[in-house]
Amino acid sequence: MMDFQTAVFFFLSAILVAASLRVITARNPVHAALYLVLSFFTAGGIWMLLQAEFLAIALVLVYVGAVMVLFLFVVMMLDINIERMREGFWANLVPGLIVAGLMLAEMFAVLGAKYFSADRMPAPEAAAAGYSNTKELGRLIYTEYVYPFELASVILLVAIIAAIALTMRKRKDTKFQEPAKQIAVRREDRVRLVSMPAEKD
Amino acid sequence: MNFPLPDFFPASAEIFVLVMACVVLLADLFKSERQGWLPYVLTLATLAGAFAIQVGTAGPDTTLTFSGMFVDDRLADVLKSCLYITVFAVVVYSRDYLMARGLERGEYYLLVLFATLGMQVMISANHFLTLYLGLELLSLAIYALVALDRESARSTEAAMKYFVLGALASGLLLYGMSMIYGATGTLEISAIARKLSDPATNMEVLRFGLVFLVAGLAFKIGVVPFHMWIPDVYHGAPTAITLLIGSAPKLAGFAMAIRLLVDGLPTLAVEWQQMLMLLAILSIALGNVVAIAQTNVKRMLAYSTISHMGFMLLGLVSGVIELRASGDIHLSYAFGSAMFYTIAYVLMSSAAFGTLLVLTRAGVEAETLDDLKGLNRRSPWFAAVLMMVMFSMAGIPFFIGFFAKLAVLQAVVAAGYIYTAVFAVLLSLIGAFFYLRVVKLMYFDEPLDNSPLVASTEMRALLSVNALAIALIGLMPQSLLALCASALGQALK
Numbered sequence: 001m002m003d004f005q006t007a008v009f010f011f012l013s014a015i016l017v018a019a020s021l022r023v024i025t026a027r028n029p030v031h032a033a034l035y036l037v038l039s040f041f042t043a044g045g046i047w048m049l050l051q052a053e054f055l056a057i058a059l060v061l062v063y064v065g066a067v068m069v070l071f072l073f074v075v076m077m078l079d080i081n082i083e084r085m086r087e088g089f090w091a092n093l094v095p096g097l098i099v100a101g102l103m104l105a106e107m108f109a110v111l112g113a114k115y116f117s118a119d120r121m122p123a124p125e126a127a128a129a130g131y132s133n134t135k136e137l138g139r140l141i142y143t144e145y146v147y148p149f150e151l152a153s154v155i156l157l158v159a160i161i162a163a164i165a166l167t168m169r170k171r172k173d174t175k176f177q178e179p180a181k182q183i184a185v186r187r188e189d190r191v192r193l194v195s196m197p198a199e200k201d
Numbered sequence: 202m203n204f205p206l207p208d209f210f211p212a213s214a215e216i217f218v219l220v221m222a223c224v225v226l227l228a229d230l231f232k233s234e235r236q237g238w239l240p241y242v243l244t245l246a247t248l249a250g251a252f253a254i255q256v257g258t259a260g261p262d263t264t265l266t267f268s269g270m271f272v273d274d275r276l277a278d279v280l281k282s283c284l285y286i287t288v289f290a291v292v293v294y295s296r297d298y299l300m301a302r303g304l305e306r307g308e309y310y311l312l313v314l315f316a317t318l319g320m321q322v323m324i325s326a327n328h329f330l331t332l333y334l335g336l337e338l339l340s341l342a343i344y345a346l347v348a349l350d351r352e353s354a355r356s357t358e359a360a361m362k363y364f365v366l367g368a369l370a371s372g373l374l375l376y377g378m379s380m381i382y383g384a385t386g387t388l389e390i391s392a393i394a395r396k397l398s399d400p401a402t403n404m405e406v407l408r409f410g411l412v413f414l415v416a417g418l419a420f421k422i423g424v425v426p427f428h429m430w431i432p433d434v435y436h437g438a439p440t441a442i443t444l445l446i447g448s449a450p451k452l453a454g455f456a457m458a459i460r461l462l463v464d465g466l467p468t469l470a471v472e473w474q475q476m477l478m479l480l481a482i483l484s485i486a487l488g489n490v491v492a493i494a495q496t497n498v499k500r501m502l503a504y505s506t507i508s509h510m511g512f513m514l515l516g517l518v519s520g521v522i523e524l525r526a527s528g529d530i531h532l533s534y535a536f537g538s539a540m541f542y543t544i545a546y547v548l549m550s551s552a553a554f555g556t557l558l559v560l561t562r563a564g565v566e567a568e569t570l571d572d573l574k575g576l577n578r579r580s581p582w583f584a585a586v587l588m589m590v591m592f593s594m595a596g597i598p599f600f601i602g603f604f605a606k607l608a609v610l611q612a613v614v615a616a617g618y619i620y621t622a623v624f625a626v627l628l629s630l631i632g633a634f635f636y637l638r639v640v641k642l643m644y645f646d647e648p649l650d651n652s653p654l655v656a657s658t659e660m661r662a663l664l665s666v667n668a669l670a671i672a673l674i675g676l677m678p679q680s681l682l683a684l685c686a687s688a689l690g691q692a693l694k
Contacts, residue, residue: 110409116383143204147267151322151334154219155341158315161226162345165308169351 211273221247229307276692295441316342359437374417380410435503444554484511489632519616535612537686545605575648595636
């Protein structure tokens with residue numbers, strides 16, 4: 001008889017595996033993206049079981065709330081012909097499955113229960129009631145791991161610069177205003193007084 | 202909560218480069234129309250300043266800081282000083298080429314500076330996490346630089362290929378790192394080395410992780426069978442960017458190999474040396490043979506890179522690591538020869554691509570062997586520079602390339618791999634054909650294009666110094682060899 005936690009774990013894992021499978025098999029890209037949202041959400045639930053509540057919430061907020069919504073917008077805005085992209089998916093499925101199966105067997109032989117079974121990995125001690133892993137994470141990031149944390153921020157800066165360098169261009173035919181020139185303009189620049197004799201008719 | 206502030210002093214060069222990169226970013230934004238030279242001059246000043254700081258703060262001791270994630274030792278000092286000089290030369294060589302194609306924008310200098318920072322971080326990494334972050338910082342900047350010329354479909358294709366394969370290789374590397382973490386329970390490189398002597402450590406999982414680690418590493422330095430991206434990226438990228446990819450990152454790649462394999466997994470040397478031996482032999486064979494069939498100089502130099510990196514790996518293969526009874530690790534001088542080879546290769550490849558850049562001008566690319574025809578008539582000095590580079594790459598005595606090959610081969614023979622040494626020499630002889638063909642084209646053929654060469658004074662001067670360094674260090678290689686040996690000896694104590 002399994003306890004409640006194990007039951008929840010298996011329940012969430014089953015949903016996660018099923019949703020992940022549907023991500024790659026769904027025919028409609030919008031459905032695939034929605035299944036990805038579901039798998040992120042369930043993964044968040046599993047992390048919650050591991051008492052990593054901050055990471056679970058961050059996963060849901062960042063990936064589900066921001067990244068996937070943006071992704072859905074892109075998928076809906078671009079008219080992708082998904083049938084052309086997945087040409088050959090079913091034809092290559094069998095050899096792909098064979099290779100994947102072989103790799104799985106090989107990895108299982110090396111990494112199987114012999115070294116990573118549950119009894120070799122003792123469960124960590126349960127945290128005290130007032131323990132906050134958000135606080136702990138913050139403490140580690142800003143003290144022990146401050147160097148890699150800063151490096152990660154530099155990588156983000158490079159990503160911004162690279163994105164701008166690759167996409168921003170100055171077009172010659174763009175129309176724009178130059179307030180300085182507008183203010184500096186004088187009457188003589190715009191109005192020309194022409195003196196001409198009066199004419200009849 | 203008590204936390205001692207980390208010692209920032211050993212990382213002062215990194216901090217300086219980061220701050221200056223931000224200064225260049227702002228200066229580029231607010232510069233006036235007439236100050237187009239500002240990012241260029243600031244970048245050169247940054248590199249010169251970083252060199253001064255690196256040399257000024259170099260001490261005889263190994264210092265760890267940032268909770269053991271950053272290491273400042275002789276190896277880091279020597280490699281980083283070479284790095285600044287190389288990037289300085291790259292920036293000077295590239296300016297005219299980029300200006301002629303409208304690519305000389307602030308972003309180029311920024312990305313080059315961030316790539317430099319990434320390489321600095323890799324060279325000084327004592328933790329898998331920082332090593333990986335440094336590598337990604339370097340790679341991201343380089344992917345963007347390859348695609349910088351948006352008008353060119355070939356550049357875009359090369360960048361896509363590089364990006365996808367590079368992401369795959371990073372994945373392999375990360376997977377290997379996670380396995381090693383699973384076996385040892387730590388990501389700190391020196392702690393992993395200590396864990397290896399613990400009999401409770403799971404060796405099988407370690408070896409499994411090692412395979413992925415070596416595969417990721419082999420991709421990043423570009424050796425067979427992980428070399429597919431090299432010819433396409435070298436060929437597709439604008440020549441100025443090829444110059445960057447083909448020079449400085451090799452220094453970081455060497456540091457990565459030393460930190461991961463020699464520093465981190467010394468007692469697994471039997472395993473990784475076998476793998477590297479295979480990679481080295483395949484690279485030397487494929488690089489030298491396929492280069493003969495190339496008509497494009499950039500592709501030819503790409504295959505030559507593959508064979509040179511194979512040679513460098515031979516140096517690592519021959520290194521003997523003995524665990525002394527006292528717990529010290531004793532190293533043979535073979536690792537020093539690999540380091541000497543890397544520095545020599547970087548000198549040669551910057552001069553080779555630099556000369557290609559001199560031959561280009563607005564609207565004219567110099568890429569094929571035909572463009573080199575009769576260079577002697579057009580400019581005897583640049584023909585002589587390229588001749589020195591080609592002789593040196595072919596391993597003809599008294600250039601630096603000869604002594605680099607000699608040092609590695611001595612190490613290979615000393616380690617008892619006689620047949621490998623003979624094989625490497627034979628393949629180098631085959632390779633000499635395509636290097637000497639370039640010399641023949643320059644001196645004995647009629648030029649197809651008689652227009653004079655245009656190059657700025659600083660580029661002419663620096664390229665000449667670069668070529669003379671190839672010749673002069675070839676005449677007296679002892680001091681650089683001794684420096685490499687002592688740097689590695691101190692770092693791996």
